[in-house]
Amino acid sequence: VPFEPHVPWLSEASPVRRYLVAVSGGADSTALLHLLVNAGFGNLVVCHLDHGLRGSESAEDAEFVAKLADELDLSSDIACDDVTAVANETASSLETAGREARHRFYADCARRHDCREVLLGHHADDRAETVLWNLLRGSYGAKGMRPRQPLGDLTLVRPLLGIRREELRRYLTERGLAWREDGSNAEPFAIRNRIRHEALPLLSSITGRDGVPALVRTAEAGEDQEEILAWALDRAEVLDPQGRLHLPALRELPPALQRAAVFRYLHRHGIVDLDRSLLQKAVALLDSQGETSSLNLPGGRYLRRRAGRLLIE
Amino acid sequence: VPFEPHVPWLSEASPVRRYLVAVSGGADSTALLHLLVNAGFGNLVVCHLDHGLRGSESAEDAEFVAKLADELDLSSDIACDDVTAVANETASSLETAGREARHRFYADCARRHDCREVLLGHHADDRAETVLWNLLRGSYGAKGMRPRQPLGDLTLVRPLLGIRREELRRYLTERGLAWREDGSNAEPFAIRNRIRHEALPLLSSITGRDGVPALVRTAEAGEDQEEILAWALDRAEVLDPQGRLHLPALRELPPALQRAAVFRYLHRHGIVDLDRSLLQKAVALLDSQGETSSLNLPGGRYLRRRAGRLLIE
Numbered sequence: 001v002p003f004e005p006h007v008p009w010l011s012e013a014s015p016v017r018r019y020l021v022a023v024s025g026g027a028d029s030t031a032l033l034h035l036l037v038n039a040g041f042g043n044l045v046v047c048h049l050d051h052g053l054r055g056s057e058s059a060e061d062a063e064f065v066a067k068l069a070d071e072l073d074l075s076s077d078i079a080c081d082d083v084t085a086v087a088n089e090t091a092s093s094l095e096t097a098g099r100e101a102r103h104r105f106y107a108d109c110a111r112r113h114d115c116r117e118v119l120l121g122h123h124a125d126d127r128a129e130t131v132l133w134n135l136l137r138g139s140y141g142a143k144g145m146r147p148r149q150p151l152g153d154l155t156l157v158r159p160l161l162g163i164r165r166e167e168l169r170r171y172l173t174e175r176g177l178a179w180r181e182d183g184s185n186a187e188p189f190a191i192r193n194r195i196r197h198e199a200l201p202l203l204s205s206i207t208g209r210d211g212v213p214a215l216v217r218t219a220e221a222g223e224d225q226e227e228i229l230a231w232a233l234d235r236a237e238v239l240d241p242q243g244r245l246h247l248p249a250l251r252e253l254p255p256a257l258q259r260a261a262v263f264r265y266l267h268r269h270g271i272v273d274l275d276r277s278l279l280q281k282a283v284a285l286l287d288s289q290g291e292t293s294s295l296n297l298p299g300g301r302y303l304r305r306r307a308g309r310l311l312i313e
Numbered sequence: 314v315p316f317e318p319h320v321p322w323l324s325e326a327s328p329v330r331r332y333l334v335a336v337s338g339g340a341d342s343t344a345l346l347h348l349l350v351n352a353g354f355g356n357l358v359v360c361h362l363d364h365g366l367r368g369s370e371s372a373e374d375a376e377f378v379a380k381l382a383d384e385l386d387l388s389s390d391i392a393c394d395d396v397t398a399v400a401n402e403t404a405s406s407l408e409t410a411g412r413e414a415r416h417r418f419y420a421d422c423a424r425r426h427d428c429r430e431v432l433l434g435h436h437a438d439d440r441a442e443t444v445l446w447n448l449l450r451g452s453y454g455a456k457g458m459r460p461r462q463p464l465g466d467l468t469l470v471r472p473l474l475g476i477r478r479e480e481l482r483r484y485l486t487e488r489g490l491a492w493r494e495d496g497s498n499a500e501p502f503a504i505r506n507r508i509r510h511e512a513l514p515l516l517s518s519i520t521g522r523d524g525v526p527a528l529v530r531t532a533e534a535g536e537d538q539e540e541i542l543a544w545a546l547d548r549a550e551v552l553d554p555q556g557r558l559h560l561p562a563l564r565e566l567p568p569a570l571q572r573a574a575v576f577r578y579l580h581r582h583g584i585v586d587l588d589r590s591l592l593q594k595a596v597a598l599l600d601s602q603g604e605t606s607s608l609n610l611p612g613g614r615y616l617r618r619r620a621g622r623l624l625i626e
Contacts, residue, residue, distance in 0.1 A: 224572065
């Protein structure tokens with residue numbers, strides 16, 4: 001009997017429902033597609049964005065995916081985007097430009113095929129690498145990729161987060177199923193590759209055990225913390241009816257929750273470059289005996305204390 | 314002007330108050346001691362535990378510390394413990410046996426000198442290494458060492474968590490102050506050393522920037538999350554007057570907070586080997602339609618659902 005990874009999502013979801021499946025042609029997303037088809041999912045739209053990053057190889061990836069969809073008797077939606085040009089125009093990294101191009105493409109596919117859920121082939125190793133990568137960026141909480149992630153009108157769904165990279169390759173190999181090596185043109189590149197091929201093996205060798213499960217547990221704990229924070233902020237009722245921060249309510253909270261409430265308020269008003277020292281200064285405005293009642297924010301805006309409120313101007 | 318690290322704690326604390334200072338003789342704790350004395354702290358008791366791990370070198374460390382305290386006109390309390398023997402007797406690791414021996418020693422010092430606060434020389438690099446180490450163990454949340462940490466009747470205080478290892482060495486070197494190289498007999502050993510000398514440099518080289526500040530931010534975020542969780546559990550009011558979990562209250566909570574409430578309840582009842590799958594099973598007991606009303610816990614105990622409560626037996 002060939003090896004079959006256990007993917008709980010496949011028995012929880014409805015096989016007749018329509019889903020977009022993002023397939024790069026690499027082993028992970030190719031395995032996802034076969035797993036779906038073998039589990040009886042038939043109403044799938046195979047989506048592939050050629051990032052144009054690897055010349056003729058990119059085009060061959062796109063061809064491979066189109067042909068695979070055809071063989072599996074599925075619709076496909078294949079598009080091209082010049083990610084390098086976009087990155088140059090917008091002065092962003094290839095990674096950022098690539099991610100945004102994919103998200104635009106998924107949104108287009110969602111409209112064209114009247115379907116809001118995009119299935120992605122990310123697995124446990126990807127998740128572990130993301131935890132480590134976020135950690136090295138010092139991002140707030142060690143968030144990893146989530147099983148379900150809202151993205152505008154879309155929901156990104158990752159059925160394979162419990163499965164290891166090796167298991168997906170084994171699944172394909174034992175069935176003689178083909179994929180495109182390095183078909184993950186979606187992912188630039190050097191940092192993630194070094195995390196995968198250098199950092200994780202070193203960390204596993206230091207502790208004498210596989211680092212991926214531990215990092216996955218961290219990702220799960222991070223999701224739990226987000227859920228608890230959302231509940232706590234909701235309970236804390238820090239906004240007045242006009243949506244401004246209500247100081248008497250805010251002052252009742254422990255400092256960490258004050259920072260989180262101010263963070264969320266500023267974030268929702270488009271202030272995203274928030275570091276801890278800025279949050280500390282914002283929270284210092286709570287002190288009505290304090291000398292300052294106003295704080296400069298990035299983008300030329302201000303956070304002001306006025307009439308028992310904190311508000312952005 | 315010789316280099317002086319900025320240590321906010323020194324201006325916030327009272328210099329006439331009595332503190333225990335744990336001094337191994339290594340650069341970090343030696344620098345802490347000099348910083349304290351130079352800031353006018355005079356009521357210090359220098360505490361040193363010889364772990365007996367490095368033979369005559371350990372004894373020389375103890376001598377160095379005793380002499381240093383003498384030169385600085387401070388009391389000292391120097392003791393010996395055979396950590397290797399304790400580790401063998403209790404079948405625990407040298408790291409665990411060493412930590413427990415230190416904690417017992419601090420508690421003894423606290424009684425002898427009537428002082429509950431122990432100052433430790435841990436710095437930002439230690440904190441970053443701890444985050445990474447906890448992460449690799451998959452410990453719940455990426456907790457690092459905290460600025461103030463209750464420990465029984467004691468409080469461990471770490472004034473140098475904002476300072477880099479390099480800064481402390483520079484502080485000593487520029488003043489011609491001596492320390493014992495490898496005087497950190499307190500710390501076994503291989504894993505932490507590899508994290509310090511291999512993992513952190515590799516991670517910094519991958520991202521092209523110093524990994525320590527990012528990991529320190531993670532530690533701070535972890536502390537915030539603990540504070541928020543404590544507030545949320547308090548607000549959730551899940552315990553009945555007898556201290557058992559009250560199911561109607563528990564059922565109102567999001568799953569992450571249910572798991573956290575059950576985790577805390579079990580932890581307080583001495584069940585410490587808690588993984589996520591056990592917590593999931595415990596939370597499944599909430600379902601009064603569920604087939605099972607009881608769950609086996611480590612140590613031969615049970616968690617039972619009865620009369621609208623979850624309780625341990």
